[in-house]
Amino acid sequence: MKNYDVIIIGTGAANIVADAAARQGLKIAIIERGRFGGTCLNRGCIPTKIMVTAANYIREFREASQIGVLSEHVRMDWQVVSKRLWKKVDESHAVKEYYAAMPTIDIYEGTASFIDKKSLHIEMNDGSAAEISGSKIILGIGARTNVPALPGLEETGYITSESLFGTNYPPQPYKSLIIVGGGPIGCEFAHVFDAAGTKVTIVQHNVRLLPKEDESISQYVLDAFHRYGIQVFLNQDTVSVHMEKDKKVLSFRNRTTGEEQEVSAQEILIAPGIVPMTDLLHLEHTDISLDKRGYINTNEFLETSAEDIWALGDVNGLAPFRHKANYEAEIIAHNIFSGNEPDTWRWAQYETVPAVTYTYPEAAHVGLTEKQARNANYEIDIAINHFSASAKGYAMGYEPGDSNDGFVKLVIDKKTKNILGVHIIGPQASILLQPFINLLSCGQLTVEVLHEEIASPAVKMLRHKKLTRNLDPHSVITMGESMTPHPSLSEVTMWTRYYYEGK
Numbered sequence: 001m002k003n004y005d006v007i008i009i010g011t012g013a014a015n016i017v018a019d020a021a022a023r024q025g026l027k028i029a030i031i032e033r034g035r036f037g038g039t040c041l042n043r044g045c046i047p048t049k050i051m052v053t054a055a056n057y058i059r060e061f062r063e064a065s066q067i068g069v070l071s072e073h074v075r076m077d078w079q080v081v082s083k084r085l086w087k088k089v090d091e092s093h094a095v096k097e098y099y100a101a102m103p104t105i106d107i108y109e110g111t112a113s114f115i116d117k118k119s120l121h122i123e124m125n126d127g128s129a130a131e132i133s134g135s136k137i138i139l140g141i142g143a144r145t146n147v148p149a150l151p152g153l154e155e156t157g158y159i160t161s162e163s164l165f166g167t168n169y170p171p172q173p174y175k176s177l178i179i180v181g182g183g184p185i186g187c188e189f190a191h192v193f194d195a196a197g198t199k200v201t202i203v204q205h206n207v208r209l210l211p212k213e214d215e216s217i218s219q220y221v222l223d224a225f226h227r228y229g230i231q232v233f234l235n236q237d238t239v240s241v242h243m244e245k246d247k248k249v250l251s252f253r254n255r256t257t258g259e260e261q262e263v264s265a266q267e268i269l270i271a272p273g274i275v276p277m278t279d280l281l282h283l284e285h286t287d288i289s290l291d292k293r294g295y296i297n298t299n300e301f302l303e304t305s306a307e308d309i310w311a312l313g314d315v316n317g318l319a320p321f322r323h324k325a326n327y328e329a330e331i332i333a334h335n336i337f338s339g340n341e342p343d344t345w346r347w348a349q350y351e352t353v354p355a356v357t358y359t360y361p362e363a364a365h366v367g368l369t370e371k372q373a374r375n376a377n378y379e380i381d382i383a384i385n386h387f388s389a390s391a392k393g394y395a396m397g398y399e400p401g402d403s404n405d406g407f408v409k410l411v412i413d414k415k416t417k418n419i420l421g422v423h424i425i426g427p428q429a430s431i432l433l434q435p436f437i438n439l440l441s442c443g444q445l446t447v448e449v450l451h452e453e454i455a456s457p458a459v460k461m462l463r464h465k466k467l468t469r470n471l472d473p474h475s476v477i478t479m480g481e482s483m484t485p486h487p488s489l490s491e492v493t494m495w496t497r498y499y500y501e502g503k
């Protein structure tokens, strides 16, 4: 059995760890069952944001009459959008070639599962098999759509974000689309397809769209979707699916009144949340512990409960965002694969994980919602500033009372004046949020212990010291250690840090 210094499973954010290990000249195995680059590049952030950008222009042009710009017959050229999208997704080949060209890296294209604590069986995509072992193992295996057991669904057929960016990519926008789930995936696709001319209906289980957002943001997005003509059913249980002529029909039931309704469309997109990819790994052969939902337990240093096995990204269930997965990968790279002594190790803070949903307009937040702050017994002040209250907002066409007037909402601790949460809805909310993320990430931080039972000897020693860290707002390092959700801001941040580190 071939033995490696490091085995990396999954080529999403875990690539950051692979790069660091490669710089140390270690012998590395990379295992990937799908396209290189993981969810973000192939079927997540990047292709959706290419679609969203086109959809945003359509909405902006339609709203531009407010500021005296007239544009008629604005519509999406699906072929151009699709061509640009697939050009980017096809870069996954370049990711593979990049690693394949490295002399210290072996690539295994197949599905890994544990046969003992440090050995893996790989069912290769070409039908062959391999067995390898590793001294250190990194799990960056991500998650996939949690397809509900809905009577009739399998027979009728459906799409998910995975199959949409796989074998089911539509040659033109659907005539009509039912979206099951009103979270970030459901709402972003609703925005995209509605702008592309599809008649969209969302059937959402929760009483709100985007239930992880502040209630005021959910209400704004619901109102905006109604204005665009998107049909939204909230507080529903999905009951069954069947075909009627060439249409797919979804039956659903109101969770309060019990009233049953049906809606039909050309296609059904299933977006009711995700499940971790742990089921393929045969973790029963390891000491890795899972939480109740099946996610891998990790501590603040990304250690799992098994010696010398780390897990990062969606699979630890701590917040499924690319910026958070990158942040964790960089911590593992810094602590384990950059020659740093434990005294200088970094740890993860999850209090200030930002989120941006790319609807139109964007919804962005960091920290506590108003409700979460009240439930945590803070005495709070709420400050709300509408776009229309600023000169720039007026220039953009917003006037007080406009139904599309966005806002910035601050949740503030009355006693300390500390910012507990920031919630923004409006154009460029992702960019407006960034200073708040950086502010909240600066200053004196104390390690918050996660899963106390998970502790290597180094981590035991570090916890004993009651770690603190001062993130200096002037320092380029602080910039790198704050999460940056906006894709281009994050590239600038990474460039800034790598440029500095390269000197």
Ligand SMILES: Cc1cc2nc3c(=O)[nH]c(=O)nc-3n(C[C@H](O)[C@H](O)[C@H](O)COP(=O)(O)OP(=O)(O)OC[C@H]3O[C@@H](n4cnc5c(N)ncnc54)[C@H](O)[C@@H]3O)c2cc1C
Residues within 6 Å of the ligand: 009, 010, 011, 012, 013, 014, 031, 032, 033, 034, 035, 036, 037, 038, 039, 040, 041, 043, 044, 045, 046, 048, 049, 110, 111, 112, 113, 140, 141, 142, 143, 161, 185, 277, 280, 281, 312, 313, 314, 315, 319, 320, 321, 322, 323, 324, 325, 358, 485
């Ligand atoms: C439609 C959509 C839009 C999104 N938009 C955004 C956004 O705008 N911003 C944002 O921050 N986040 C967004 N996300 C979330 C983001 O894509 C994920 O949080 C992120 O990609 C997770 O990265 P990861 O490295 O944990 O896992 P992944 O990128 O999913 O990588 C895991 C890899 O492991 C491989 N793998 C799994 N099991 C095995 C195995 N047993 N053997 C071998 N290989 C295996 C998989 O094939 C996969 O390539 C979006 C997600 C979706 C679905």
Ligand SMILES: NC(=O)c1ccc[n+]([C@@H]2O[C@H](COP(=O)([O-])OP(=O)(O)OC[C@H]3O[C@@H](n4cnc5c(N)ncnc54)[C@H](O)[C@@H]3O)[C@@H](O)[C@H]2O)c1
Residues within 6 Å of the ligand: 148, 180, 181, 182, 183, 184, 185, 186, 188, 203, 204, 205, 206, 210, 211, 236, 237, 238, 271, 272, 273, 274, 319, 320, 321, 355, 356, 357, 358
């Ligand atoms: N811009 C971004 O950062 C971005 C974009 C897309 C996805 N993501 C991440 O990917 C993850 C998955 O996204 P998601 O939107 O699928 O997940 P989600 O869990 O955030 O939302 C799913 C929604 O579906 C609803 N739901 C669940 N079961 C249902 C059912 N049977 N019928 C109808 N509705 C049902 C839930 O009430 C929930 O609001 C998210 O956690 C998100 O953070 C991030």
